[in-house]
Amino acid sequence: MRALTAPVLGAIGFVLLWQVAVWLRVADPILLPPPAEAFSETWRGFASGTLAHDTWRTVQRTGLAFLIATAIGVPLGVALGAQEKLYRGVEFIVDFFRSTPASALFPLFLILFGPGEGTKIAVAAFGAALVILFNAAYGVINARRTRVLAARIMGASGPRILVDVLIWEALPQILVGMRSGISLALVIVVVAEMFIGSTDGLGHRVINAQMLFESGLMYGVIFVAGALGYLLNLAFLLIEKRFVHWSGR
Amino acid sequence: MSLTPRETAITIRGLRKAFGGQPVYSGFDLDVRRGDILAIFGPNGCGKSTLINMAAGLLPKDGGDILYDGREVSEIRVGYVFQNYREALFPWRRAADNIRYPMRRMGLAPAQVESRLQSLAERFRVRFDLNRYPYELSGGQQQLVSIMRALAVEPEVLFLDEPFSALDFETTLSLRDLLQRVLKDLGVTTILVSHDLEESIVLADRLLMLTRRPTTVADDVPITLPWPRQAESLAAPDFMALKARCLDVFQRAVAA
Ligand SMILES: Nc1ncnc2c1ncn2[C@@H]1O[C@H](COP(=O)(O)OP(=O)(O)OP(=O)(O)O)[C@@H](O)[C@H]1O
Numbered sequence: 262m263r264a265l266t267a268p269v270l271g272a273i274g275f276v277l278l279w280q281v282a283v284w285l286r287v288a289d290p291i292l293l294p295p296p297a298e299a300f301s302e303t304w305r306g307f308a309s310g311t312l313a314h315d316t317w318r319t320v321q322r323t324g325l326a327f328l329i330a331t332a333i334g335v336p337l338g339v340a341l342g343a344q345e346k347l348y349r350g351v352e353f354i355v356d357f358f359r360s361t362p363a364s365a366l367f368p369l370f371l372i373l374f375g376p377g378e379g380t381k382i383a384v385a386a387f388g389a390a391l392v393i394l395f396n397a398a399y400g401v402i403n404a405r406r407t408r409v410l411a412a413r414i415m416g417a418s419g420p421r422i423l424v425d426v427l428i429w430e431a432l433p434q435i436l437v438g439m440r441s442g443i444s445l446a447l448v449i450v451v452v453a454e455m456f457i458g459s460t461d462g463l464g465h466r467v468i469n470a471q472m473l474f475e476s477g478l479m480y481g482v483i484f485v486a487g488a489l490g491y492l493l494n495l496a497f498l499l500i501e502k503r504f505v506h507w508s509g510r
Numbered sequence: 511m512s513l514t515p516r517e518t519a520i521t522i523r524g525l526r527k528a529f530g531g532q533p534v535y536s537g538f539d540l541d542v543r544r545g546d547i548l549a550i551f552g553p554n555g556c557g558k559s560t561l562i563n564m565a566a567g568l569l570p571k572d573g574g575d576i577l578y579d580g581r582e583v584s585e586i587r588v589g590y591v592f593q594n595y596r597e598a599l600f601p602w603r604r605a606a607d608n609i610r611y612p613m614r615r616m617g618l619a620p621a622q623v624e625s626r627l628q629s630l631a632e633r634f635r636v637r638f639d640l641n642r643y644p645y646e647l648s649g650g651q652q653q654l655v656s657i658m659r660a661l662a663v664e665p666e667v668l669f670l671d672e673p674f675s676a677l678d679f680e681t682t683l684s685l686r687d688l689l690q691r692v693l694k695d696l697g698v699t700t701i702l703v704s705h706d707l708e709e710s711i712v713l714a715d716r717l718l719m720l721t722r723r724p725t726t727v728a729d730d731v732p733i734t735l736p737w738p739r740q741a742e743s744l745a746a747p748d749f750m751a752l753k754a755r756c757l758d759v760f761q762r763a764v765a766a
């Protein structure tokens with residue numbers, strides 16, 4: 262319980278500050294509605310509007326992109342990490358595209374996948390896959406040499422060492438990659454929902470609310486998107502703790 | 511030392527190894543008697559780890575032969591205990607599963623794996639729970655698990671690279687005691703690298719003192735003190751005399 266006190270106080274403080282800013286008329290009420298209005302608009306968005314559906318669509322797209330990214334990034338990263346020379350060869354390409362803003366790739370992917378669902382998911386999956394691949398490869402490359410030698414002396418073959426040692430050694434780093442990957446996928450999906458022919462999703466809803474001057478709802482959608490990112494991150498932290506119980510000990 | 515071929519477990523002839531053009535070994539010979547515990551003692555960086563890593567097949571040699579009764583290391587079973595148990599055990603497996611691992615790799619039947627695990631635990635008088643993860647055990651317990659894991663395959667040769675150097679003195683004493691008992695019981699040929707002269711003398715049948723690079727044998731000392739060697743042995747006159755001799759050799763070898 263005590264662990265919750267500080268964050269709850271912080272949140273209350275933030276809302277108070279917001280209310281004070283409204284009282285002081287720091288900004289036009291159209292741009293900055295009082296928190297109570299934002300909450301009631303958001304509530305209505307869920308109760309009678311499409312906000313629940315929009316949230317669900319964004320979660321679906323992010324999840325699908327993340328699954329594709331994981332299915333490609335983890336095996337490829339582990340395989341490349343196990344062949345360090347090969348990884349050094351493609352490292353530049355991975356780093357380059359990892360550093361390229363995903364939004365710059367939208368036009369290219371639009372040509373490849375058309376203006377539908379495909380592009381949104383493909384760009385998000387591409388960005389997340391590179392992050393996951395990079396982390397998985399580094400996890401394998403940085404595996405403790407002693408453990409590999411120990412396995413070898415106990416009669417483990419090359420593939421056995423990969424399965425029994427390298428993947429486990431890389432697991433903490435793989436999970437870090439997956440956590441960054443899902444956050445990135447969410448970012449890309451929300452941006453894609455704003456600009457690539459969408460009829461639903463949090464990105465679509467937030468830009469729609471802005472254009473219709475529904476600023477209460479706009480803040481609500483921003484809040485939902487933030488909560489989503491936060492919860493995904495938290496879920497991964499819990500998974501890391503549970504599955505990598507030996508980490509750091 | 512002259513040994514008949516039958517008595518010899520390890521034969522090293524003309525061993526050569528260099529790192530970046532700097533020779534560590536240039537024509538090194540050694541015979542190790544079956545069942546002996548050979549301690550290797552020498553200054554830092556003289557190539558002790560390099561020697562046992564080549565012998566264990568973990569490091570390629572530049573030339574020469576290391577044969578086990580005529581066979582290459584790949585044809586025999588070896589055990590290896592690393593100095594850093596934290597980095598050698600698998601922390602994602604329970605202690606017991608760490609010990610089972612090499613037996614499974616060997617293809618032993620599950621029942622046999624369990625009975626060997628049981629008998630190892632009895633031999634080493636294990637009183638802690640082997641179903642814990644390594645990080646839940648003390649340093650001494652972890653190194654004990656490493657030793658059990660190395661002995662689980664009933665190796666023909668056991669290598670230990672400074673196995674006690676990360677442990678406190680009390681733990682080292684009790685682990686040393688257990689180890690000498692079990693090794694003498696099983697009669698495993700053992701090469702122990704140590705940087706502790708006293709420990710080398712207490713645990714070994716024979717002490718090999720190495721010089722700085724390029725490495726040669728400074729002295730080859732048979733240790734004939736009776737087994738088992740308890741804490742009291744450390745104060746016995748024979749022991750003191752041996753230690754004095756070895757210290758003298760070491761100082762001259764390092765100064766040279
Ligand atoms: N992979 C390597 N590349 C280059 N030089 C190496 C390598 N491994 C060992 N050496 C060098 O070879 C020499 C012998 O190393 P080794 O680790 O065998 O020494 P050691 O006797 O075990 O020393 P210590 O008491 O510090 O453990 C050292 O001078 C070391 O710097």
Ligand SMILES: [Mg+2]
Pocket residue numbers: 558559560671
């Ligand atoms: Mg060493």
